[in-house]
Amino acid sequence: MRVAGLISGGKDSALALHRALQEGYEVRFLVTMIPLREDSWMFHYPNIHLTDLFAEAAAIPLVKKQTAGVKEEEVEDLKSTLATLDIEGVVSGAVASQYQKRRIQKICTELGLTSITPLWEEDPNKLLKELVQSNFKAMITGVYAYGFDQTWLGKEINASTINALLDIHRKHQISLIGEGGEYETLVLDAPFFNKRIELLETEKKWENQRGTLIVRKARLTQK
Numbered sequence: 001m002r003v004a005g006l007i008s009g010g011k012d013s014a015l016a017l018h019r020a021l022q023e024g025y026e027v028r029f030l031v032t033m034i035p036l037r038e039d040s041w042m043f044h045y046p047n048i049h050l051t052d053l054f055a056e057a058a059a060i061p062l063v064k065k066q067t068a069g070v071k072e073e074e075v076e077d078l079k080s081t082l083a084t085l086d087i088e089g090v091v092s093g094a095v096a097s098q099y100q101k102r103r104i105q106k107i108c109t110e111l112g113l114t115s116i117t118p119l120w121e122e123d124p125n126k127l128l129k130e131l132v133q134s135n136f137k138a139m140i141t142g143v144y145a146y147g148f149d150q151t152w153l154g155k156e157i158n159a160s161t162i163n164a165l166l167d168i169h170r171k172h173q174i175s176l177i178g179e180g181g182e183y184e185t186l187v188l189d190a191p192f193f194n195k196r197i198e199l200l201e202t203e204k205k206w207e208n209q210r211g212t213l214i215v216r217k218a219r220l221t222q223k
Helices: 011-022 048-060 072-082 098-111 124-133 157-174
Strands: 004-005 026-035 061-069 089-091 113-115 136-141 182-189 195-207 210-223
Touching: 004 011, 004 048, 011 026, 011 089, 011 182, 026 048, 026 210, 048 182, 048 195, 048 210, 061 072, 089 098, 098 113, 098 182, 124 136, 124 157
Parallel strands: 004 026, 004 089, 026 061, 089 113
Antiparallel strands: 136 182, 136 210, 182 195, 195 210
16 A cells, blocks of 8 residues: 655654554655644644654655644645645554544545554553664653653663653653653654664753753764
8 A cells, every 4th residue: 555654753653654664555755744833733843854864764755844833724734735645545653642643534534545553552661662672763852741851851762761751651640652742752763764863963942841952953874
């Protein structure tokens, strides 16, 4: 089946794409929606510009479209983008978000496409462990909930990080996978990458118990 993978540069969309490739889907395009506001309802915002490097590393053509990030209007922006592509299905990284899944399903139904959600309703702890075991290199680039501090910015997701996330989950009831916007990630390497992303210049911004690691400069290097 010919499909497009919705990607943000973060761990969930990257793991869903990995699963789709393993299952034999023909991933013709990667699709990134670029919100013009930080509080988009549907789409990832921090470091979204790095999806260009992500797509180049994966050797899959990237389709980008700006959206104002306004609730429901951004869904129509995604629909109009997907409508131009020669595909039969759409892969997304939804895990537990009914908001995201229902809207992508609605778009697919209206366009006659299949909605593919490889991670749907799986155990978040097992998904995080799968990232580590499958040799993804993903780092935390944004934290927006109680229990986090500045030291989390730039942390790589590994066994120790997962244990620390479990502790915050128990204390503050955050989504372990970060699907409620509690934290954001950036994938620097993945099993399907031909090259890896190297960060050359970053800046930490912290205000009112929330912060973001902004990537100012990055490049692709040999694995």
